[in-house]
Amino acid sequence: MLNSFVIANPNRCLGCYTCVVACSAAHRKSGLQAAPRLHITYSPRGTMPVQCRHCEDAPCAVVCPVNAIEIRDGMVLVKEQACIGCKMCALVCPFGAITMNGTFPPSIPKPAGQVQSLLAWLAGQKTVAIKCDLCCSSTDGPQCVKVCPTKALQLIAGDQVERLIKLKRISSVAVVDSILNEEGE
Amino acid sequence: MTNSIPEIGKNTEVIFVIGSNTAECHPLVARQIIKARERGARLIVADPRLTEMANKADIWLRVPAGYNIPLINCLLHVIIKEGLFDSAFIKEHTEGFDDVKQAVEEFTPACVAGLTGIPEQDLIEAARLYARAGAASIIYCMGVTQFSFGTATVVALSNLAAITGNLGRPGTGVNPLRGQNNVQGACDMGCLPNSLPGYLNVTDQKNRARFEKEWGVKLPAKVGIKISEVPDAILDGCIRALYVFGENPVMSDPDSNHFRHAVEHLDLLVVQDIFLTETARLADVVLPAACWGEKDGTFSNTERRVQRVRKAVDPPGEALPDWQVFSALARLLDYHKMNYLHPREIWEEVRRLVPEKFGGITYQRLDQERGINWPCPAEDHPGTPILYQGGKFSTPSGKAVLRPVLFDPVQVPGEKAASFKNPLTGSLSELPDETYPFVLTTGRRVYHYHTGTMTRRCEPLDQVGPKQLIEINPVDAARLGIADGDFVKLSTRRGSIAATAWVTERVPEKTVFTTFHFWEANVNELTNHTTDPVSGIPEIKVAAVQVKKISPAEAKQLYEEKKEKYLVDLTREVATKFSQGRR
Amino acid sequence: MTEKESKRVLTVCPYCGTGCGLYLVVEKGRVVGIEPDGLHPVNEGELCVKGYYGYQHIDNTERLTSPLIKKDGKFVAVHWEEALDFVARQLAKIKQESGPDAIALFASARATNEENYVAQKFARAVIGTNNVDHCARL
Structure with a gap:
């Protein structure tokens, strides 16, 4: 079966960040890095959170020099403990779905000068690759999907992809049919 | 709001959003708009910024900040010219149509397109779409009101709704979105210098008599001064003591440096709040208040829905609900008709005094229902989600009063205004010039709220929005050599701030946008305190500004200056000393 | 309220004017989470980011817990009696004078x-x- 993934519908997305914060909260609760794994992205063509597509032949997993990224249980996962923060995965990801980050412990005040997220670091803080893990450590699925107030986010399961592709084939028949008809006229 | 929020999702056919970043500032209202669109409703958005609402609109009118009146007048012009108005409604339920017709005559699509840069065809299409809808709703927010001509703009919008008969029916109306949980309630309860609870004019002897009887004192008849007039009144020596609760005017009021300067001249500043806010730091006395979740009472939302809020936990330390503090002070000042045991008793007094609006709303009912929209005069009354049903208005004649609204960016000529009966006029108090060539407009971001007193102390929220961003168009950024993430300094005639640039098409050319959530770069040091002559609302939404790229070192220096200014370095000491013993 | 008690308290969001219904989840006398009110006609079981996550200020250690009076440019913690007495006397004085x-x-x-x-x-x-x-x- 194909890997599952979460994707947003920009026609519904309000850019309200509820998913982003839910993501962060869920991972913090699981003892993982609390940096959010989806990124609200604004463009003149629409706004939506962007996150990992859990590619079947994931380039991030291929380039990882320490095998910290593995494909298992229908998803692409980063082992935060093994990651060395080399950034190769973030660069090869075609969707910009991987960021390098580490969590600011809440007890430490944030540095006054604003810092770029790619370089946000503190002494003693581990900076690793952060990406969507479909909230595999929580019992009720991806938290972003759960909290989205407009239901713009959807979990697409592997078998659902196959069904969608079948539907696409049906509609492509109609398209080809009309093109050939036009040709014949 | 004249109508209720659920109607947008259920009944509205065309939604006209103007001056409201609904998706970020009222996300759950925006959700109703998305719901409406999915059942086929159409969306018109007028906003200078490419907000999420604008991005989803069928027609986006990119109106430059400050040009709402010509835009609305143009829609009126097209509707009148093409005969799309509701003549029966106008005849039976309005007065003053001819004046409006004459006033909008000059606002042709060609003229307004020239003034605003909005394509003529979009203006015409928007007017047709709005006027032809079976039920059209206008949704607006501070992007309409926070101008020296805010009242005039709202009147123009009500003209638009009235001539198309979009009032008093499900899914229609003129619907302001209130920015704070209980702005509606604070107004309803008479926290206004000219009105007693229930919007009863304070200058009317009959109204005062009603309250004098219950309160047992003679009440002042002179209208008080508005919040925006207070700084000048302090400097003139008229105001010597200021008592502020649950508000942070040093951050939220326009021209903050002026306000701060005025506050220094007070003999007494009392601040009652839940944190040592930027304003509280300047106070002589700070009183600790209980916050949301620690006290009982009611809030009234933007659709006039009175809802019960409940106590879940105890306040920390010695903090008290605001009503108890006022009661205690009243006793010390020898007034003994403010001894309440529970907010329920206070609400009972409100019900007794303003039965026509709140008489039917009891705590008991609020425990069973999810809020009741006032007016609700009797306990068997269901409440009033829709105002002006059947075209009955709360004016002396019972008809909607249409008033002509005139506009000129610089100044409306006196003789033109004089040719109308009772006109309203609008012009901008500050236009861009050589020194201050950009337009600055302000607002909020979704993950923070107002002056950040609460949300910046909620780690999950502060994490996604840790710093101030200044939106600047890529064309301007390229011209000024600014890259995304560079530090930018904004200066107006009133002050300067520095923050990180966000290079984005969200703002049009020659316009920059930022927020008032961060003391590190508080945009209200830059904003203008010129006010609307009727409502006293300040012109926060537009100012002339200079934009300059600065080095990280310069940004750091400005940051240190702001820190000195806002944090007054009292916090750490006080906070650590008194946080002991917290639960 | 007993310390062990865990409960849900129905209330209204404290942020914008939309007035969404929500539950405060309380454990051991502390607010530990928020759940949307599914029966509310406005938000219909949904909330935005501030609705869900904007509650931690309640428990923040910087909360004011005692009245403060500024003496020689520094805030000094005082009892309610002293603070209210000071405010009442100052207000009475200013009212009488001006x-x-x-x-x-x-x-x-x-x-x-x-x-x-x-x-x-x-x-x-x-x-x-x-x-x-x-x-x-x-």
């Missing part, structure tokens, strides 16, 4: 109806001025 209109009150669009009602009553009936306003304009 009239009630020398005092102004900023009420709060963040506080409850009941508190705002009491605040304006305090300004009008106790102080004797209509100088009461709030941040509706901001």
